[in-house]
Amino acid sequence: MSSAPLIVLHQPKRLVIGAGSVGEVGNWAGAVSSALVIATPITAGFVDRLKLPGKVTLFDAIPGEPEIETLDAALAAARAAKPDLVIGLGGGSVMDVAKLVAALWDSEQTLSDVAGPNKVAGRSTRLAQVATTAGTGSEAGIRSLITDPVKGAKIAVESPHLIADLAVLDPELTYSVPPAVTAATGVDAMAHCVEAFTSKRSHPMIDGFARMGIHLVGKFLGRAVKDGADREAREGLMLASYYGGICLGPVNTAAGHAIAYPLGTLLHLPHGLANAIVFPHVLAFNAPVAKDKTAEVAQALGLGQNLSQADLSAQAHGFCADLGIEMSLAKHGATEADLPRFAADAHAIRRLMDNNPADMSVDDVLAIYRASF
Incomplete structure (x- = not known):
């Protein structure tokens, strides 16, 4: 390659790696009054390991390929919980939903407003991503994919405002993956x-x-x-x-x-x-x-x-x-x-x-x- 193109790299503000590192989330979170954990029925079993203080709300209705109605339900849960911290506890689907929930729950913007690159206006809620599979790498990135079931296509949202404040890679959470x-x-x-x-x-x-x-x-x-x-x-x-x-x-x-x-x-x-x-x-x-x-x-x-x-x-x-x-x-x-x-x-x-x-x-x-x- 003669000359490299200009690139911009976004990475989580803090990355914690290692067996047992899921327990660091609570320490890092500090005095949060309300946390919303996005999970699946399987990964919901790890919530206690986060050692979160304060009120914890769990939303675990995330299917393998999240659709618009999944996101809407998660946003409704967030509006009820009014979290100051959103945590994605799962694989790529869970983390993709967590990104959008953290950015949109207290915003005037809707999914169609933010589809595409750099449309998210901002984010005031902290975001932690705790990976439970080793595949998508969604915890590292600024993209979220949601399926539009009517069009049978994925809606891609891309924004620096979707990057995690904390990402956790704890191999112990993947031991039970079949x-x-x-x-x-x-x-x-x-x-x-x-x-x-x-x-x-x-x-x-x-x-x-x-x-x-x-x-x-x-x-x-x-x-x-x-x-x-x-x-x-x-x-x-x-x-x-x-x-x-x-x-x-x-x-x-x-x-x-x-x-x-x-x-x-x-x-x-x-x-x-x-x-x-x-x-x-x-x-x-x-x-x-x-x-x-x-x-x-x-x-x-x-x-x-x-x-x-x-x-x-x-x-x-x-x-x-x-x-x-x-x-x-x-x-x-x-x-x-x-x-x-x-x-x-x-x-x-x-x-x-x-x-x-x-x-x-x-x-x-x-x-x-x-x-x-």
Whole structure:
């Protein structure tokens, strides 16, 4: 790369990493009178570990892919609680909702007012993000994605006002994540790194984070899938996920995520799983254009050296399948007739497609869905 583009990096004001670090949230919070914890029914079990003072309100009705009505319900809970601290306790969906609740609960702005980049007017409520999966890296970033069920598309909000005051990476919170979810979310973290690394908008600084993330996934994902209580592996994956979150900020993802999104919005697949299914095909498609970087990715993941496109795709497919990920779209309920709609929707997500190192036609996208079928 001849000259790097200008980038702006936003990171949480404070980052706490390590086993047991969830207990630091209460100390950091200080004398809060009212805290609102956004969670899922599963992650709600960790609320006591936050050691929060004062009144704590729990909102745990967050599904896998949060929709507009989820956000509206969370905002209603916040308006009743009047929190001075909002805490996201969960994976990406939970943390994405927490960002918007913290910014909007006491604001005149609505979701449609803030959709897109830099529309959020401000935020007066403190925000802590406590990750319980190692995948989205949402705790690191300034974006929030909410699904519009009518359009079958994701609404992206991006603003420096969505960055956390405190982010916590406690590997003990991920011990109970099942192997299948560990595998899919780990591939999602890796996809964030790989797509930013090979992007048209790649940047030397972000490349460093991406390389670290890819290496950590190559080293630790298999171990964490085999033994959920492997602390070193769990901590390594939380760091990989965080690095992936940093990659998302200034550079963002590319075709892989664009192709994964319709599988989430229309087929209702979990985001990590959708990314894993298309990952091998997109990696191979981009290989001729991003040759050196793709070779680096292949080496970090132990896929081999000097691979042809077909071999690269097969090896990357094997990497995911060996983690126990079901890689066939047909097995997940897709039909052959769905694929053209998926392809049209994915191809239209220009904010990501335009970052891809190799240009993709609608037919190219359709071919990737067919190969994943």
